[in-house]
Amino acid sequence: MAAEIIDGKAISQQIQAEIKTEVEELKQKHNLVPGLAVVLVGEDPGSQVYVKNKGIACQKAGIKSLEFRKPADFPESELLQLVQELNQNPEVDGILVQLPVPKHINEKKILYAIDPAKDVDGFHPFNVGRLMIGDPIYLPCTPAGIQELLVRAGTKIEGAHVVVVGRSNLVGKPIAMILVQKAKNANATVTVCHTRTPNMADHTRQADILIVAAGKPKAISGDMIKPGATVIDVGVNRLETGLCGDVDFESAKLVAGKITPVPGGVGPMTITMLLKNTLRAARLRLEKSGK
Ligand code: BQF
Numbered sequence: 001m002a003a004e005i006i007d008g009k010a011i012s013q014q015i016q017a018e019i020k021t022e023v024e025e026l027k028q029k030h031n032l033v034p035g036l037a038v039v040l041v042g043e044d045p046g047s048q049v050y051v052k053n054k055g056i057a058c059q060k061a062g063i064k065s066l067e068f069r070k071p072a073d074f075p076e077s078e079l080l081q082l083v084q085e086l087n088q089n090p091e092v093d094g095i096l097v098q099l100p101v102p103k104h105i106n107e108k109k110i111l112y113a114i115d116p117a118k119d120v121d122g123f124h125p126f127n128v129g130r131l132m133i134g135d136p137i138y139l140p141c142t143p144a145g146i147q148e149l150l151v152r153a154g155t156k157i158e159g160a161h162v163v164v165v166g167r168s169n170l171v172g173k174p175i176a177m178i179l180v181q182k183a184k185n186a187n188a189t190v191t192v193c194h195t196r197t198p199n200m201a202d203h204t205r206q207a208d209i210l211i212v213a214a215g216k217p218k219a220i221s222g223d224m225i226k227p228g229a230t231v232i233d234v235g236v237n238r239l240e241t242g243l244c245g246d247v248d249f250e251s252a253k254l255v256a257g258k259i260t261p262v263p264g265g266v267g268p269m270t271i272t273m274l275l276k277n278t279l280r281a282a283r284l285r286l287e288k289s290g291k
Helices: 008-030 046-060 078-090 105-112 123-132 141-152 172-179 200-204 266-289
Strands: 035-043 064-070 094-097 161-165 189-193 210-213 232-234 238-240 242-244
Touching: 008 046, 008 141, 008 266, 035 046, 035 078, 035 266, 046 064, 046 210, 064 123, 078 094, 078 105, 094 189, 123 172, 141 172, 141 232, 161 172, 161 200, 172 189, 172 238, 189 200
Parallel strands: 035 064, 035 094, 161 189, 161 210, 210 232
Antiparallel strands: 238 242
16 A cells, blocks of 8 residues: 655645744734844855745744855854854844855854854754753754654654664754653654664664655665655755655655655755744743843
């Protein structure tokens, strides 16, 4: 039997409508418009698409988006200065520096300079630490989107065996941490596989929920999937033929119970969770100001 397709785009639109309503309420009750600063250095074609997606999504939800586009040779010191200005700017609730940054810039140095209270990407060590100890403030957007997709698709997480393929700081490690937590919509048993895992298929075939963030097109095929499993494809590989996931969709959909497509699966949810974090940042600022 063919798998049910998890429609990330439709689920995203629904959540974005919910966020829009909450943003309007914040405006009416507190005269507060959430603001997101997006910084793009260089002309990476993927990054340009992502920044555009984020700007449009903000606008639709009533969130003010401020874009800062800088040339590829923009000095690290000036980028640091820009981040510090945005940290101080009262119109800015969230700050996002689009990754990857050009090679002459130390990515960690920039990410660590962002005020953790404005770190809506959830990459600052403070927020990573808060997640690790089970007291998160901002969850990183892609893992947060994956958890939300699983919940809204009706896949039971508690007690499930989740197998994650990939151990990046952006996706693999944080999604493992989120789903293993003693918390609602979590309590899974989690295995993390990576490039040095021998006999990877022995692990992936055990998964009730298989999350693939391998960074390699079609790394997972149908024969590596347990019949009926939920398969979440985090891959965004730009090939000449278009966007392609890390899962071989054609063979996987014949075996899986539910599966996310690429495009239209996890990607739109990543953007949606960014809006959610920005709204949260605005609310937290309001609380702090005592209004
Ligand atoms: C879709 C990203 C790797 C490295 C840095 C919708 C996006 C992608 C796909 C998107 C991503 C990937 C983003 C779809 C943001 C997700 O319809 O399938 C939206 O805009 N993303 C990013 O900002 O940085 C990345 C992937």
